[in-house]
Amino acid sequence: MSSNDPSTGETILREARMSWWALWPRVVLGLAGLVLVGWGLLRQDHVGYGVAGFGALAFLWFVGGALLRRSAMSVKLTDRYVVLQRGLVSRHTSTVMLNRVESLDVDQSLWQRMTGYGTLTIRGTGSEDLRLAGLSDPVGFQTAARQAIHAAAGSANF
Numbered sequence: 001m002s003s004n005d006p007s008t009g010e011t012i013l014r015e016a017r018m019s020w021w022a023l024w025p026r027v028v029l030g031l032a033g034l035v036l037v038g039w040g041l042l043r044q045d046h047v048g049y050g051v052a053g054f055g056a057l058a059f060l061w062f063v064g065g066a067l068l069r070r071s072a073m074s075v076k077l078t079d080r081y082v083v084l085q086r087g088l089v090s091r092h093t094s095t096v097m098l099n100r101v102e103s104l105d106v107d108q109s110l111w112q113r114m115t116g117y118g119t120l121t122i123r124g125t126g127s128e129d130l131r132l133a134g135l136s137d138p139v140g141f142q143t144a145a146r147q148a149i150h151a152a153a154g155s156a157n158f
Helices: 020-043 046-071 110-115 138-156
Strands: 003-005 010-017 073-078 081-086 092-097 101-107 117-124 130-136
Touching: 010 130, 010 138, 020 046, 020 130, 046 073, 073 130, 073 138, 081 130, 092 117, 101 138, 110 117, 117 138, 130 138
Parallel strands: none
Antiparallel strands: 003 010, 010 073, 073 081, 081 092, 101 117, 117 130
16 A cells, blocks of 8 residues: 655555454454344333343443544554554654664464454654554564665665
């Protein structure tokens, strides 16, 4: 993926968000809430309607929370920076220049390797470590970042 960011004039090489697999407990609990809704509506009495209402609230709470959590974090790799943005209402943005990246570490359990998500830690010289837990395809992002770092280092030498 390569697109231009009109606000900065940079080329976005890759963009990643939190994986749905990292949020699976919330999604499963939300689906359990839907089962309660169906069971409660089939009963067609006061207890059933109460259970259906509780199930609907559980569904909204867990699935809505998963949606908010997923949309609240994004990481972009441009031709000059790695930019991590967190938050919906209040925003925290961390930026590391590619020539300041010291290491890119990926941590994945067996389950995370099978489902394609994990934790990417970006260590930069003179800046805070960026820890991206639950990132979808962290190995692909790591590879793209390494290629961008080598390309930036090659263009800086000329």
